[in-house]
Amino acid sequence: MVRRLALVLTAHIDGILLAFIGMLVGIGVAVLYSASGESFPRLSGQLVNLAVAFAVMWLAAKIPPNNLMRIALPAYLFGSLLLIGVALFGDITNGARRWLDLGVVRIQPSELMKIAVPMMLAWYFHRYEGGLQIRHYAIATAVLLVPVVLILRQPDLGTALLIAASGFYVLFLAGLSWRIIGGLALAGIAAAPVIWNLMHDYQRRRVLTLLDPTQDPLGAGYHTIQSTIAVGSGGLAGKGWLNGTQTHLDFLPERTTDFIFAVFSEEFGLIGNILLLVLFLAVIGRGMVITANAPTTFARLLAGAITLGFFTYAFVNMGMVSGILPVVGVPLPLISYGGTSLVTICLGFGILMSIQTHRKLVQT
Amino acid sequence: MSGAEIRNLPHEIHVFRGRLLVASIFVTLLFLVLLGRFVHLQVVEHAHYDTLAQSNRIAIAPIVPNRGLILDRNGVELAHSFSAYTLEITPAKTGNLEALIDELATVVDIAPRDRKRFRKLLDESRNFESLPIRSRLTDEEVARFSVNRYRFPGVEIKARLFRHYPHRDLTAHIVGYIGRINNKDLDALEASDQLANYRGTDHIGKMGLEQSYERRLHGTTGFERVEVDAGGRAVRTLSRTPPISGDNLVLSLDLKLQEVAWQAFGDRRGALVALDPSNGAVLAFVSKPGFDPNLFVDGIDSQSWDALNKSPDRPMTNRALQGQYPPGSTFKPFMALAGLALGKRTPQFAINDVGFFTLPGLSHQYRDWKRSGHGIVDMHRSIVVSCDTYYYGLAVDLGVDAIHDYSKQFGFGAKTGIDLPGEMSGILPTQAWKMRRHKQKWFVGDTIAVGIGQGYNISTPLQVAHATAVLAADGKVFRPQMVSHIRDTQQGTLKAAPNELVRTVAIDPDHLRRVRAAMVDVMRPGGTAVQAGAGALYAIAGKTGTSQVIAIKQGETYDERRVQERHRDHAWFMAFAPAENPTIALVVLVENGGHGSSAAAPIARQVLDYWLLGKHPDGTQPKLNAANDQESN
Numbered sequence: 001m002v003r004r005l006a007l008v009l010t011a012h013i014d015g016i017l018l019a020f021i022g023m024l025v026g027i028g029v030a031v032l033y034s035a036s037g038e039s040f041p042r043l044s045g046q047l048v049n050l051a052v053a054f055a056v057m058w059l060a061a062k063i064p065p066n067n068l069m070r071i072a073l074p075a076y077l078f079g080s081l082l083l084i085g086v087a088l089f090g091d092i093t094n095g096a097r098r099w100l101d102l103g104v105v106r107i108q109p110s111e112l113m114k115i116a117v118p119m120m121l122a123w124y125f126h127r128y129e130g131g132l133q134i135r136h137y138a139i140a141t142a143v144l145l146v147p148v149v150l151i152l153r154q155p156d157l158g159t160a161l162l163i164a165a166s167g168f169y170v171l172f173l174a175g176l177s178w179r180i181i182g183g184l185a186l187a188g189i190a191a192a193p194v195i196w197n198l199m200h201d202y203q204r205r206r207v208l209t210l211l212d213p214t215q216d217p218l219g220a221g222y223h224t225i226q227s228t229i230a231v232g233s234g235g236l237a238g239k240g241w242l243n244g245t246q247t248h249l250d251f252l253p254e255r256t257t258d259f260i261f262a263v264f265s266e267e268f269g270l271i272g273n274i275l276l277l278v279l280f281l282a283v284i285g286r287g288m289v290i291t292a293n294a295p296t297t298f299a300r301l302l303a304g305a306i307t308l309g310f311f312t313y314a315f316v317n318m319g320m321v322s323g324i325l326p327v328v329g330v331p332l333p334l335i336s337y338g339g340t341s342l343v344t345i346c347l348g349f350g351i352l353m354s355i356q357t358h359r360k361l362v363q364t
Numbered sequence: 365m366s367g368a369e370i371r372n373l374p375h376e377i378h379v380f381r382g383r384l385l386v387a388s389i390f391v392t393l394l395f396l397v398l399l400g401r402f403v404h405l406q407v408v409e410h411a412h413y414d415t416l417a418q419s420n421r422i423a424i425a426p427i428v429p430n431r432g433l434i435l436d437r438n439g440v441e442l443a444h445s446f447s448a449y450t451l452e453i454t455p456a457k458t459g460n461l462e463a464l465i466d467e468l469a470t471v472v473d474i475a476p477r478d479r480k481r482f483r484k485l486l487d488e489s490r491n492f493e494s495l496p497i498r499s500r501l502t503d504e505e506v507a508r509f510s511v512n513r514y515r516f517p518g519v520e521i522k523a524r525l526f527r528h529y530p531h532r533d534l535t536a537h538i539v540g541y542i543g544r545i546n547n548k549d550l551d552a553l554e555a556s557d558q559l560a561n562y563r564g565t566d567h568i569g570k571m572g573l574e575q576s577y578e579r580r581l582h583g584t585t586g587f588e589r590v591e592v593d594a595g596g597r598a599v600r601t602l603s604r605t606p607p608i609s610g611d612n613l614v615l616s617l618d619l620k621l622q623e624v625a626w627q628a629f630g631d632r633r634g635a636l637v638a639l640d641p642s643n644g645a646v647l648a649f650v651s652k653p654g655f656d657p658n659l660f661v662d663g664i665d666s667q668s669w670d671a672l673n674k675s676p677d678r679p680m681t682n683r684a685l686q687g688q689y690p691p692g693s694t695f696k697p698f699m700a701l702a703g704l705a706l707g708k709r710t711p712q713f714a715i716n717d718v719g720f721f722t723l724p725g726l727s728h729q730y731r732d733w734k735r736s737g738h739g740i741v742d743m744h745r746s747i748v749v750s751c752d753t754y755y756y757g758l759a760v761d762l763g764v765d766a767i768h769d770y771s772k773q774f775g776f777g778a779k780t781g782i783d784l785p786g787e788m789s790g791i792l793p794t795q796a797w798k799m800r801r802h803k804q805k806w807f808v809g810d811t812i813a814v815g816i817g818q819g820y821n822i823s824t825p826l827q828v829a830h831a832t833a834v835l836a837a838d839g840k841v842f843r844p845q846m847v848s849h850i851r852d853t854q855q856g857t858l859k860a861a862p863n864e865l866v867r868t869v870a871i872d873p874d875h876l877r878r879v880r881a882a883m884v885d886v887m888r889p890g891g892t893a894v895q896a897g898a899g900a901l902y903a904i905a906g907k908t909g910t911s912q913v914i915a916i917k918q919g920e921t922y923d924e925r926r927v928q929e930r931h932r933d934h935a936w937f938m939a940f941a942p943a944e945n946p947t948i949a950l951v952v953l954v955e956n957g958g959h960g961s962s963a964a965a966p967i968a969r970q971v972l973d974y975w976l977l978g979k980h981p982d983g984t985q986p987k988l989n990a991a992n993d994q995e996s997n
Contacts, residue, residue: 232413
């Protein structure tokens, strides 16, 4: 009886991936405890978020990839409709239209699109596998651009870039020609001055702030200055858990959410950072293995995009905190406080697990 | 196709494996970049950052800039700031708030109103803020509190800048007010990346010019690097970047003219907008009743708030900007121009008005305001006596869509774009509009109502004033503007705010001359506003109007005495003067005033006399003519 129950519970869970995720989550909870000023309400809030996210992961792992493939197009269309709905009737929070109030619940469709877009593209390439031509890539690019542009207009630059990146990964893995990638890169460099002219003043200021944070010591520059000090003063071994002065003397802003990595870095030093990088690499590596073993084009492309998307989150956040990327609102996956992004990330891991554990069923 | 099917596509799998390898290299490289950065920060530069963290007793304190002034065209202050002491409580640092406030009340005066206001602030505030319990402490109170300070941890005296509006309700609907920054404002500031600039600022424009020119009035926050001791107290200043004061706004508004207009209304409700037709500058802008904006600056108490909100007079509504009324007969000059321009009427074409209009083959009578009719009426006379029957026929001949397309050019049915927030756009209907909005077909009867400025046709007083100015300026459409100059207080430079010529309506000079001539005769014997025009030392071009509040049934007459005051018609009057070379164009609306000629036109006359002759009205209450048969519809 107990054994059967255990079997049902663990049937589609990938143990290796779960182990690495568990370690990261453990570190996250410990850091959050320190970052929040040893606040139990904050901690229990995050535990609730984790419970929900793990439940979502567990459920997603049970859904066979074939079923996912069936809902790819509807999910994409539904998400795009919601995004259009947001553009027309969305609630304005933080001055941007991101939320849609459906009476009972308020939802943020852009979050849904983080999974729906790569799913849709993976489905598309799967459908035309064996006969891919330039026009397929062109259509896929259009499919990608619709939600990206809608999200850009909300405006939510961070999410739009992340979704654009995850869509690009699908295109890349599906074999988009190097010549086109090179051409796009060159065009991007050539367009830089034009984009600079089109940017809002505050966006330019963000870029300039990255080059010289002291320009804007009260605003975005303040974040960068303080987080860099936190990381740098951590040294080789760190100041020890609960002992970060930057953290506990209130110098670090947003230290439980987007800047939690600065807290970790200050308290655990370079050694801690290397451990964290290794754990992130382990999760990504496991994702790559699942990707490489995936039996269908759909599963391969989706798994690859999810894995590389996870990498992008981690890289952008750590790059921002350590002062090599501009300040954009991207949380550190599995570590930062907050429910929404955690659920999306775990949904992605659930899909990875599903792809891994349904593999044999497919082959028989 | 089946997703479960495994295809043998060695080439694609080969490509995919290759790509996956490239991706893995990419991931590894970027993680190595991160690692390099960490090594750089935590090993190479560690000593440097460690010193910074050690001496991160350096706090950055914002220095709040002075908020810009708002001045009328003659330099009279309409909004200014002054510094005063406030007593502030940081709720997070105190225990029982009620007990604390009770005890504070033994040292300084704390009225029940102050307590209520504090409660409201507390509900709206962020956690670790200090909130004012009392503002404008006297020197004596400051001294008394300082002696007793040790008894009140978490309570502090702070010097703060306050905003004052010396002219209260007279300019409330223009200047607006500032209020404490709430969570919604914070969100908006964050979204526009202004949060840093508002560190230390606790008030923000909430209404009127204070809101629309918030960025310019606020200025740029300076900052000071101070060394703090372990307790967070500043020990010495290391460097200082001074703040940049906000800009002063100089309005085209003439406060004395505003006062004359305000007084002329007496205690009636309504709106008046006076514009300079040569550039769209606002000379007077009245919405009555007003309110005292000073109530909002420190946070309004719930009692005063309820009083303002529940008053049937709706003092918080900016009638000139947001009140939407049928324009009534003030719409007729534009109809006449449309008729001439589109070739549906010649100046000579005349009708015999027997007191009503019928559509061919139908018995329904569309009545003129004058039951007996006006007799022979050509275009000139149709304006002078405000003949409804003439315009019923013209409206039918034009059709609603042509009326829309023509009068749209004068700004009806769209926001004028004035530099005040919250403007309403009115409605200039079309057939498609009714289908969209009411899911109903358009009827000819609807067109007939629109032709005399009734029915679906609604406008704000500002829109009608704007259209009047276009008539006065030979078709030039300027965006109405409150602010004429912006003074950079840092540089001391005065920069003119540009007057924007939106478009020019092509009006045949002959048509325009005829309509204006008719409007001049409105003010002369035989015209609907003869009393208001009597004895004027300059020529006025005017037009009266009356807009219905309740519908009158077929066969029923409108009896002013029997109708309740709130259901009485709204009175309109539009004018520009001197007629041959106008320097002012204005519109008066008196809510439930009855007739345009008796209620609205005399107010306009007082304003014109003051503006053109410098004549102050004798006595504050203008003489009112009893109802007479020289009224307009």
